[in-house]
Amino acid sequence: METGYEQIVTQLIPGYASLARLGVALLAASPRASAQGASVLVAGCGSGAELLEARAQRPDWQLTALDPSAAMLALARGRLAGQAGIDWQQASVESLEARARFDGALAVLVLQALPDDGSKLAFLTALARSLRPGGQVVLVDLMQPERSPIQQQLREARLGFQRASCLAADATVVDRGTLPIPGVDPVAKASLIADLTTGLHPIGLSRLTALVEAAGFGDPAPVFQALDVEGFLLQRRD
Ligand SMILES: C[S@@+](CC[C@H](N)C(=O)[O-])C[C@H]1O[C@@H](n2cnc3c(N)ncnc32)[C@H](O)[C@@H]1O
Incomplete structure (x- = not known):
């Protein structure tokens, strides 16, 4: 059932209705997460859109649903009630132990809320460390278009x-x-x-590239865009 959060976010974020489906489909086609029973982290799972989609597309995945917000986790748990194979954790990505155990991850609309004062880098570094070498992340975020004549538009x-x-x-x-x-x-x-x-901290592609490289990923590969909401594939360097 759609939550109030889901309805509002769909009205606010261009393309939101497709983000989870696109993100899961992309990750499911990745070299590591395409394997049967792959271990997948949903970082900042919110009310559970990516979890529901992951369950529909890849019921074999072992999911870890992570969010520091008890309220959001409760919403997600309610929508996925009765689903086995999900490890629920009320925590931030930064608090994950530095153990490479996931074959892939999704981080949809999470990085944008973190200031670029070391917080974005800490988030991305923790994400990279949690992945097995070659593991991919689908990162979706509000971006700050740079040097583009259509930025204002x-x-x-x-x-x-x-x-x-x-x-x-x-x-x-x-x-x-x-x-x-x-x-x-x-x-x-x-x-x-x-x-x-409010309180969002979108960055441009050149800054994102510098941050993901410092965190241990290769260059971000753009995979989709809805106005200034963009999706990228990040691959952990071996
Ligand atoms: C805008 S919501 C997006 C939720 C979901 N991914 C979606 O697309 O609907 C951002 C979520 O990220 C969570 N979050 C914020 N900082 C986080 C962090 N450092 N690690 C993990 N999750 C975080 C928030 O609690 C919130 O539920």
């Missing part, structure tokens, strides 16, 4: 997308309270919207 288009969804990031443009979401109280709804639209 992309940003305006994302805001237009959100306005069209009646959930503008700017409360002065659309009244966040006007469209109730069944099962979500207006205060919780406003707080969810604020979490997803």
Whole structure:
């Protein structure tokens, strides 16, 4: 069943409805995670979109569902109730022990919330260390288009997308309270919207490349884009 979070994030993030399906399909085709019974980390699993998709596409995967938020983990656990083979952990990626044990990982809309003050590098380094050599991560994040003549246009288009969804990031443009979401109280709804639209730290491709290389990955390979939301494949260097 769709949660209030799911409904809001779908209205705010261009392409969100396809991100989990694309991410899982990409990882399932990777050299390591294509193996039967591969061990896969869902980093920042939130309300469980990638977990549900992983269960549908690859019921053989051994999943580790990680999120520091008890509330988000509870949402995900509720949606995946009764599913075996999932190791639930309330923790951050940075707190994972430095043991290379995963064949692949998904990190969807997580890095964007971390400041580029060492926090992004710590997250990516922990992710790289948790993978077996050659393991891949599907990383999806809000990006800061750089040196692009269409940078401003992309940003305006994302805001237009959100306005069209009646959930503008700017409360002065659309009244966040006007469209109730069944099962979500207006205060919780406003707080969810604020979490997803404020305090984000998108970076450009050159900075992402420098960070992932320092963390132990090869160059990020772009795999999809919906306005300024971009997906990359990262492969841990051997
Ligand atoms: C915007 S949500 C995205 C959730 C899910 N991946 C999705 O696409 O719907 C970001 C999630 O990352 C989690 N998170 C934040 N910092 C994290 C960290 N350092 N390690 C793991 N998860 C983190 C948050 O608690 C939140 O549930």
